[in-house]
Amino acid sequence: MFSVGVTIMKIAFFSAQKYERSFFEQSINEYNTITINYFEQALSIESAILAKDCDAVCLFVNDTVDAGVIEQLASYNIKTILLRCAGFNNVDLDAAKKHNIKVLRVPAYSPEAVAEHCIALILTLSRKTHKAYNRVREGNFDLNGLLGFNLNKKTVGIIGCGKIGIALSNILNGFGANVLVCDPYAKPGNYTITDLDTVLSQSDVISLHCPLTPDTKHMINDAAFNKMKDGVMLINTSRGALLNSQACIDALKSKKLGYLGLDVYEQESELFFKNHSDEISQDDIFSRLVSFKNVLVTGHQGFFTEEALTEIANITLLNASQVANGEPLSNEVL
Secondary structure, eight states: OOOTTOOOEEEEEOSOOHHHHHHHHHHGGGOTTEEEEEOSSOOOTTTGGGGTTOSEEEEOTTSOBOHHHHHHHHHTTOOEEEESSSOOTTBOHHHHHHTTOEEEOOSOSOHHHHHHHHHHHHHHHHHTHHHHHHHHHTTOOOOTTOOOOOSTTOEEEEEOOSHHHHHHHHHHHHHTOEEEEEOTTOOSBSBEEOOHHHHHHHOSEEEEOOOOOTTTTTOBSHHHHHHSOTTEEEEEOSOGGGBOHHHHHHHHHHTSEEEEEESOOTTGGGTTTSOOTTSOOOOHHHHHHHHSTTEEEOOSOTTOSHHHHHHHHHHHHHHHHHHHTTOOOTTBOO
C-alpha cells in the first residue's frame, strides 16, 4: 500500500465520464507509477467500497464526501482525496482532518472557459439565438419576439472577482460594458470595485463567481431581488446553492427577473451528467424553472473545453504525484 516516500499510487476514480478518460490516459503517460481504476458510479456510502485496496480517490463536484463517506474511506486506509475541480464544498473537511486525509484540488484549470460560457449564456438570452435557431429550422423567419439588447454601455455586475471574474471582465470590456465588481479581495483592474448593494441595484446583468460558503448560500434571495432593477439578467456558472430557486421562480413570475441563465443548480447531483430523457422529472422546482421562456439552463458544461480538461488531468495527476513522492503540495486544501 501507499506511504510517503513510495512512488506508487492506486487511484479510485469516481463519476468517471467517457470524455474524461482520454485526457487522463494521455496525461498519465508521464506518471508510470500511478494507476487509475475508473468507476462510473458517483462516490457515496454505498459505492465507497470500490475504493478498497486503493490509496486515493479522485472525485468531481457532485460526489458525496460527507463524514460517513470519509469514515468509510479511512477504514480502507485511503489517505488522499483528489478533487478534479476547484470547489470543495462537497467535502467535509473537519472529518477529513480527523482521519488525517489530505484533500487537493484543481484551483484554476481554464478561467477563460467558464467566462466564455457566461458570455454564451448572456448573448443567447439577450439575442434569443436559441429561439431563432428553432424558428429558422421550421421555415419561420419572423423577427417578432426576438428583440434583444446591446451589451455595449450596459452595466454588468460581477460578484466574486477571482480568475474567472477577471477573465469575464476582460471580455466584457471588449463589448464596451461598464463592469462593477463586488469582492472583498478584489485588486484594482479594468472594472469598478464596489459593494454588493450597488452591484445589485445598478446592474443590468449580474454574474455570480464566488465560492459556496455558509455566508454565500442563498445570497440571491427575495431581499436581493428586491434591490435589483426590473428585468435584470442573472447568470450563475458558479455554485447552484448561491441562488434560492424558489425566490428565482417568484422573481420570474413578477418579471423582476427578466432573464436567467444557469449552468449549475442546487440539486444538480440528481440530474446533471446523466441522460434522463426517458424519465419523468421528480424535481418540481427544476421543472418550473425550465418552463419559463426566458430561462436558459446548461448542464454544468462551463468547464467543458479541450483546454480545461487537459489542465484538469495534468494538475490532478501532478497533485497525486506530489503526495506519492512526499513533495510539497501545490494545491492542498487540507
